[in-house]
Amino acid sequence: MEDEIDIIIEGTKEAMGNALKHLEKQLVNIRAGKASPSMVGSVMVDYYGSPTPLSQVANVSTPDGMTISIQPWEKQMIPEIERGIHLANIGFNPMNNGESVIINVPPLTEERRRELAKQAKAAAEEAKIGVRNDRKVANHDLKGLDISEDLKKSLEDDIQEMTDAHIKKIDEILAKKEKEIMTV
Known part of the structure; x- marks a missing residue:
């Protein structure tokens, strides 16, 4: 039983980490005025x-x-x-x-900077949706286990904390990218 719980938690952590990596790859492709x-x-x-x-x-x-x-x-x-x-x-x-x-590389216009910031926001929102879906899958997997309600609630709280931490990280990455895009 302990192994199944560890597999669910580790799998969720890895899936949420992959959502962050994917977001970072997407944001690299959004140019921020500097040649790269x-x-x-x-x-x-x-x-x-x-x-x-x-x-x-x-x-x-x-x-x-x-x-x-x-x-x-x-x-x-x-x-x-x-x-x-x-x-x-x-x-x-x-x-x-x-x-x-x-x-x-031509300098970006204000309008183009705003468009790029919107693209970055959309990519961040996709990453958040991915993290929330990972949470949903983990909670569904926990419901299928034969464990006490207290342990289930405790594990769901742990998964929620993990979700909150990853969403906070996504917001930090987005804020950094938006600042980079909007800096002339």
Whole structure:
């Protein structure tokens, strides 16, 4: 019986932790005005006939806060990298200087910042829903166990505390991201 309870609690903790990780991955993709190599993370390049992530055919760096520099390992890949950026439809216009591909990241407008903040809020709300669903599943699993009502109530309280802690963490992550987005 003790093992089943531990499995439910640990599984719930892991599922809630995964919701946080997923949120953090989603928020990385929401750009906050500063250039970042992750902005071109979704770009696929045709590398000798097979689609390959950009990071596997070039070195991606940010020499300053408004520029992404893509230095291919093979010069003949420059046109393919430019094509990949256009096809990824991420809103950037790549420039080719013969040696590398440079992307100037334009500063965000106030309207665009608000849109990005809304996207971040929506992602955070999804994460909260996931955490609450994990709580619901755990409580349902506990109801199926043959244990005393007092122990059940105590375990439900523990799961609620875990839920509250994860939702608080989601709110902290969101506040940090919103501040990052709205900072000019």
